[in-house]
Amino acid sequence: MRLLPHILLTLWSVLYIPSRTSAQQHLSNQDQNDPDVTVQSHGLKRPDFKVADALLSDWEGDHWASLDADLDKVSLSWTTDKEHITFQLEVVSTGWVSIALTFRGNLPGSDIIVGWVGEDGVATLVDAHGDSEGKMIKDKVQDYQLIVGYQYQDSTVLRFKRKLNTCDGDDLVITNDTFRLRWFYSSKDPRNEMDLPYLTSERQGQRAIHLYETSKFKQRQPKALKWTVASNSVVLPRKHTLYWCTMIKLPEMPEKHHMIGYRPVLTPGSEKYVHHMMIYECHDEDDSASKFHRHVNSGYECNTPNMPKDFRNCRGIIAAWGLGGEPFFLPEEAGYPVGEEHGGATYYMLEVHYDNPGLHGNIVDSSGLEVFLTPNLRKYDSGLLTVGHDVSSFQLIPPGEEAFTTVGHCPEVCTQTLPQEGINIFAGLPHTHNLGRAMRLRHLRNDQEQPVPFQDRFYDPNYQTMRRFELNLKPRDHLMTECTYNSSELDTYTRGGFSSRNEMCMMFLHYYPATRLAHCASRLTLKHVLLALGVSVWPITPSTRHLGLRVREPWQYQNLTFTDYLRVNGGKSRAANIRLQEASLHHSHMAECFDYGERRVYADGLEFSTPRIHNPLYDNVGGCFDESQGTFAYDPRLNQPLHANAHKPMVTILSFSVASVFLLYILF
Incomplete structure (x- = not known):
């Protein structure tokens, strides 16, 4: 689905744009400051060239996820920096499309983005929120910026951005919390923005997503040996959720190696079913070689009576990937040792969580994680x-x-x-x-x-x-x-x-x-x-x-x-x-x-004794300092005090002290 737009747009550029030079010459005779300039050629209406540049650019976010594991018609790409997040929503529909950022899946109080591309080719994006009844209400301040919106064949694409913290009470702050992202779409466009509270979707769903991480150390795929840790042709049953565990043995190596990263390897056609994957280390005080070796390459449904008890000795999680996750690499100065004799493990267990809400059958999966190993040891062993x-x-x-x-x-x-x-x-x-x-x-x-x-x-x-x-x-x-x-x-x-x-x-x-x-x-x-x-x-x-x-x-x-x-x-x-x-x-x-x-x-x-915390910290997520008013505004949906082993919050003490001083000043 991600490559289809680029293929179609390339064909579009060949068929409808004679040459970049001629297009520029054509524009030179018109008002180039007019953002709505279009070029008529052979009776066809084409979008302005600023939009064409955006269409033909090879933009891909740092993260990508199929939001509907049922039909694979809704996907989201996104990337973040220190201040902003950019989304690209692709939906197989030519009507209005929408996503709602929520924390528990509830529409009241959610942060909603709804958009569509009209018959005239003009894209509209509306920043909205869910009211107490969950209806879409347009925000007073529009914090989402439309970058480009277009349709190709039967699909709609919207790319837009916003600040991580807009300081708008109608928007949620993008943090490293887990978001429950809801999506909706219809085959029809609304007449105008006044229709938002009354829109009815033809299809909807939701998925858990991690949109942001507080640490952004350099991610670079190194040259290394590749070891695939994967399930062994698992036949997915017609059930919504399946956890499958497979025992894996580390390949024999003549010398010490470091694990320096991993990336997902998904069986084609199974991408929408694989929810997350984890690799556990398996250790035992006794002879682990004989205990674990007899289970190598065998798989069982996790945490069921059929799963061998030996699998329960696999506990430490050394690798994990989830929906929307990217390849993970250790810092360049560190590598995780593998092999029991080198401080790591020789046997591992792969756990795969499958999500099959459509209850589809005849799905055979061998997805897993490709682990990067190197004999060129890093400066530090990681632990x-x-x-x-x-x-x-x-x-x-x-x-x-x-x-x-x-x-x-x-x-x-x-x-x-x-x-x-x-x-x-x-x-x-x-x-x-x-x-x-x-x-x-x-x-x-x-x-x-x-x-x-x-x-x-x-x-x-x-x-x-x-x-x-x-x-x-x-x-x-x-x-x-x-x-x-x-x-x-x-x-x-x-x-x-x-x-x-x-x-x-x-x-x-x-x-x-x-x-x-x-x-x-x-x-x-x-x-x-x-x-x-x-x-x-x-x-x-x-x-x-x-x-x-x-x-x-x-x-x-x-x-x-x-x-x-x-x-x-x-x-x-x-x-x-x-x-x-x-x-x-x-x-x-x-x-x-x-x-x-x-x-x-x-x-x-x-x-x-548990520690007596003298200066408990409190969450200020969602708060913004207003320089004009000299005040700090809080979002009541997000500000929850941490559990603290202190008798009185510092804020309460300070407030009491200030009030006391003010009262004394009035009296005396």
Whole structure:
């Protein structure tokens, strides 16, 4: 679909433009300052040559995505710089077309762009928003700039740009959050802009997209060996969602190699079905060669009873690609070692998420990632550091909560093992299971909060990709990983675990230079979990260990196992849920820090107090400073305070102080 416009336009230029020189000579006799000048030739009306230049230019965005995996009739290209984002929307339709930027798919409060090309060949673009009923309302200020709009055969193409932050309350700020992009189109043009609130689409849909990344380190495809990690002729069933896992072995190499990047390799015809792909490292303390080797090149539906248990030892995510993602390359000074003997892994698992809303059949796919390897070692080995909440069945998410936050810590006792100059984090992959709705990584130094290196306030667990950001982590720094879940539709507790029915709260951080530290996490102490729930348990002794953890109080649940208590109680106490949230945010945790394979343990259940943050940072996303008024305007849809371990926000204290001074001035 992307090449078709260029082919057609090339033919158009041959058939309808005799020569560039003659066209320029023809224009010289007319008012060249008139933007609406057209040239009549052989009875045909042609667009002005400024438009023709735009049509014939080979513009391709840094990113591209098919928005409708059903019929592949809607695609979007885009590219960003420090201040602007440029879109190109291509739709197989000759009527009006539209996209709406949303965070959760809701049209009220969304940022809408609608456009069309009239019968006279003139393109119209309208900057709009969704009102409380989701109807299109034209913005008072038009912040989107039309670059070019045209139709060829049965398709409409609109290219337009805007600032990342327009300082317009009717527009959303383009951030590195996950956007839920909705699209619409019709075969008819509206009569005029007054029709916008009443437009009815003939077809519509939505997809998750990452439009912007805060880090833009140089991306250049190096010369390297290519290793394809791919599924093995997977036959897609007629079901909406499929996760497929395949075991892969690293090719034998005579010497150490670095992984320096990867790019997607999609089976022709399957592009619209492949939603995202991940490569996991597989490690085991025992003989991994025999455990994993028997599964090489075999594939199973992920996290089902048919998937071998050995696959569950594949955890660290070293590569990830999602819809609209581009090839990923490590910084030029770093490379990720492969091979167990070189500090990497020999066995890997590829996970592919297929999205098939049309329930199409007879689709055979062998998509995967092409990994770039080189024996020309980079200056630094890069490493993979897992941070967050340790995977534990005592991580509890109560039911009926729209926003319950779990916090995991990478504390000073673990980061003190880092080299004096620290490590340079350049990318990371946030990871939860199905209940995850928001994620944030916070950075503390000497109990002072530093700028937030990463957050996704509208995280989508079904759209997980590698995210670029930069952070220098020094010895004795403290990292906090916050995961917010929505359990409003559940009626029982969700526990931590590796199954998709359980939950996780992790970030897989890529950094250099590599150190021995590979896992830096924490978990809430059992005593605080029990206190929050109002439960006491019988002590476990060697003679009662086989009975498991059993409830002592409340008396009506006495001698139930803790698991049965959670199932029977079902999170009915709202007060207990509030106490559990308070405990997760503020009470002491136990550190779990070690290298891969747990060959060296730095902290094993060491209890520590969570940090008291004296200067909590607050989101100002969407705010703009008005120089004429000397004020800072906030977008109430976006400004949410970070969870802070401080008793009073600094803003409140300052406001009280200023008010007090003003009152004293009036009185005296």
